[in-house]
Amino acid sequence: MMAESQRKAIRVDLQFIADMIEPGSRVLDVGCGDGTLLDYLVHFKQVDGRGLELSTEGVNACVSAGLPVIQGDADTDLETFPDNAFDYVVLSQTLQAMVAPRTVLHHMLRIGRRALVSFPNFGYWRVRLFLLLHGRMPMSDTLPYRWYDTPNIHLCTIKDFLALCRELGIVIERSVSLDHKSRTRRINSSPFTANLLGEQAVFVLRR
Amino acid sequence: MTAPDKHPLGRWDVESFPGHRVKLGRDEPLRLECGVELAEFTVAYQTYGTLNPDKSNAIMVCHALTGDQFVAEPHPVTGKPGWWDYMVGPGKPIDTDRYFVICSNFLGGCMGTIGPKEVNPETGGPWGLDFPVITIADMVNAQVMLLDHLEIEQLFAVVGGSLGGMQVLEWAASYPERLFAAAPIATAMHHSAQNIAFHEVGRQAIMADPDWCGGEYLSRGRWPRRGLAVARMTAHITYLSESSLQAKFGRRLQDRDAITFGFDADFQVESYLRHQGSTFVERFDANSYLYITRAMDYFDLAARHGGSAAQLFDHSPIRFCVISFTSDWLYPTVECRRIVNALNAVAANVSFAEIETDGGHDSFLLDVPEFHRVFRGFLEGAAEHRGLPRAVPRRNGP
Numbered sequence: 001m002m003a004e005s006q007r008k009a010i011r012v013d014l015q016f017i018a019d020m021i022e023p024g025s026r027v028l029d030v031g032c033g034d035g036t037l038l039d040y041l042v043h044f045k046q047v048d049g050r051g052l053e054l055s056t057e058g059v060n061a062c063v064s065a066g067l068p069v070i071q072g073d074a075d076t077d078l079e080t081f082p083d084n085a086f087d088y089v090v091l092s093q094t095l096q097a098m099v100a101p102r103t104v105l106h107h108m109l110r111i112g113r114r115a116l117v118s119f120p121n122f123g124y125w126r127v128r129l130f131l132l133l134h135g136r137m138p139m140s141d142t143l144p145y146r147w148y149d150t151p152n153i154h155l156c157t158i159k160d161f162l163a164l165c166r167e168l169g170i171v172i173e174r175s176v177s178l179d180h181k182s183r184t185r186r187i188n189s190s191p192f193t194a195n196l197l198g199e200q201a202v203f204v205l206r207r
Numbered sequence: 208m209t210a211p212d213k214h215p216l217g218r219w220d221v222e223s224f225p226g227h228r229v230k231l232g233r234d235e236p237l238r239l240e241c242g243v244e245l246a247e248f249t250v251a252y253q254t255y256g257t258l259n260p261d262k263s264n265a266i267m268v269c270h271a272l273t274g275d276q277f278v279a280e281p282h283p284v285t286g287k288p289g290w291w292d293y294m295v296g297p298g299k300p301i302d303t304d305r306y307f308v309i310c311s312n313f314l315g316g317c318m319g320t321i322g323p324k325e326v327n328p329e330t331g332g333p334w335g336l337d338f339p340v341i342t343i344a345d346m347v348n349a350q351v352m353l354l355d356h357l358e359i360e361q362l363f364a365v366v367g368g369s370l371g372g373m374q375v376l377e378w379a380a381s382y383p384e385r386l387f388a389a390a391p392i393a394t395a396m397h398h399s400a401q402n403i404a405f406h407e408v409g410r411q412a413i414m415a416d417p418d419w420c421g422g423e424y425l426s427r428g429r430w431p432r433r434g435l436a437v438a439r440m441t442a443h444i445t446y447l448s449e450s451s452l453q454a455k456f457g458r459r460l461q462d463r464d465a466i467t468f469g470f471d472a473d474f475q476v477e478s479y480l481r482h483q484g485s486t487f488v489e490r491f492d493a494n495s496y497l498y499i500t501r502a503m504d505y506f507d508l509a510a511r512h513g514g515s516a517a518q519l520f521d522h523s524p525i526r527f528c529v530i531s532f533t534s535d536w537l538y539p540t541v542e543c544r545r546i547v548n549a550l551n552a553v554a555a556n557v558s559f560a561e562i563e564t565d566g567g568h569d570s571f572l573l574d575v576p577e578f579h580r581v582f583r584g585f586l587e588g589a590a591e592h593r594g595l596p597r598a599v600p601r602r603n604g605p
Contacts, residue, residue, distance in 0.1 A: 056563060063558045063581045066588020070547055070559035085554035
């Protein structure tokens with residue numbers, strides 16, 4: 001188990017997600033990595049939490065820390081979970097690495113009453129400028145990979161994501177963008193600005 | 208009677224073994240799946256650590272095919288370290304400073320629990336093939352009777368690998384209220400055709416040995432050494448990985464510089480297997496081997512519980528941890544995933560890790576630090592939820 005002091009600081013987008021989760025609820029963290037968010041939720045929000053993680057290192061770190069995490073691939077293994085099993089299904093910074101992000105979203109909202117999704121915004125002005133000025137695939141703190149070794153095969157902009165939600169009839173309960181200084185901006189008040197100034201986005205979705 | 212065929216039971220006095228022996232089934236017999244009732248039978252078991260006052264820290268370790276109750280102490284026949292010495296002991300993942308560990312020799316075994324080499328009260332001779340065919344569920348039912356005898360309402364955990372893992376799954380499916388956590392390791396929900404096939408080779412080897420005498424070797428003062436050794440040699444190959452065999456032996460020759468154009472053990476791997484076979488027959492009963500492998504072949508958890516894997520664990524309150532090993536081809540990861548999928552289907556509390564090793568199926572018995580780290584973490588997480596006090600850090604000696 002982590003020491004209390006180690007638990008304090010979690011990534012801003014994770015903190016944002018954590019703040020939206022009701023204490024004591026049932027949470028599935030898809031692509032939970034080393035379990036940072038799950039550990040936080042279990043200990044500070046008393047959630048009944050589970051994780052799904054692809055990497056061996058991530059899974060072993062989670063289980064070693066006493067977190068219930070299974071090794072698996074969101075693209076193929078979400079279908080093994082039953083309907084309405086969780087209050088929240090979380091997908092933080094992983095949607096863009098899915099083979100079939102649309103199917104993953106569908107399963108998240110089938111399994112959970114709500115889905116919490118965060119992703120890097122490809123419409124962020126610095127990303128656009130990088131491509132415009134350099135003529136090369138954008139790289140930044142949130143997009144640290146080169147084109148040939150990136151796991152991010154389905155990057156999208158905030159507007160792209162809004163369009164997909166509309167197409168799938170998904171209700172957006174809350175949506176914010178975070179800029180590079182972690183300042184939040186409500187997406188629904190001005191999608192254009194959020195798409196330009198948001199380095200990443202966090203959505204609360206329901207059926 | 209020739210000396211080599213004489214059975215080794217003289218050095219194998221179960222009554223003198225360490226641990227405990229209890230007669231169960233006096234008040235109510237154990238009704239076996241095959242229909243036979245065992246009215247009074249002995250179960251041999253061993254314990255490590257101390258049961259806490261509210262009896263909440265007990266862990267049942269289920270042993271595998273050729274294991275026994277001597278989990279963490281020298282084997283009384285061979286003198287070798289306990290079969291799970293890496294896992295069980297003070298300060299180890301199953302920390303005996305913290306948990307009370309129980310391991311019973313399973314039904315049909317040959318280390319003190321009732322089995323085919325024990326005395327059939329009706330005849331006064333060994334049971335032999337008159338012993339009823341037992342199943343994994345029968346083994347678990349006997350363990351439940353032991354638990355009642357020990358007056359433990361709920362185990363903190365039931366853990367085991369291979370056949371031990373099958374018992375864990377049976378525990379979880381049949382007695383969900385009697386365990387808090389379950390760790391089935393390197394196991395499967397049913398025996399595959401390949402699993403059954405390997406066992407059949409082993410059984411046929413035993414039965415083809417003239418010293419087997421139709422199962423009556425004990426009353427005839429014989430011991431089917433060759434057959435049981437071949438069974439063990441075949442099985443042993445399935446416990447290792449192709450790459451570990453290659454790395455360990457390659458094509459190296461045994462104590463010679465050139466091949467001998469004969470059928471001696473020219474190769475090291477042959478010598479190794481022969482050694483595995485010949486030592487095994489000094490500590491294991493051939494009829495037990497028949498019965499236990501049969502119990503494994505008959506194991507089909509979903510079929511026994513109505514056919515649906517998902518229904519097995521519906522509303523299960525148990526915290527599960529399933530672990531598989533990359534190089535295990537006997538109970539491969541895909542079989543463990545079936546267990547995980549059945550648990551996911553009811554949103555059960557489950558962890559699942561696949562550990563990278565070269566050791567094959569036997570990895571769960573070996574020194575695999577990553578496995579032990581993951582396993583320890585699972586138990587500690589479960590202990591926290593169960594409200595068990597933390598282990599007192601051990602002070603190192605001078």
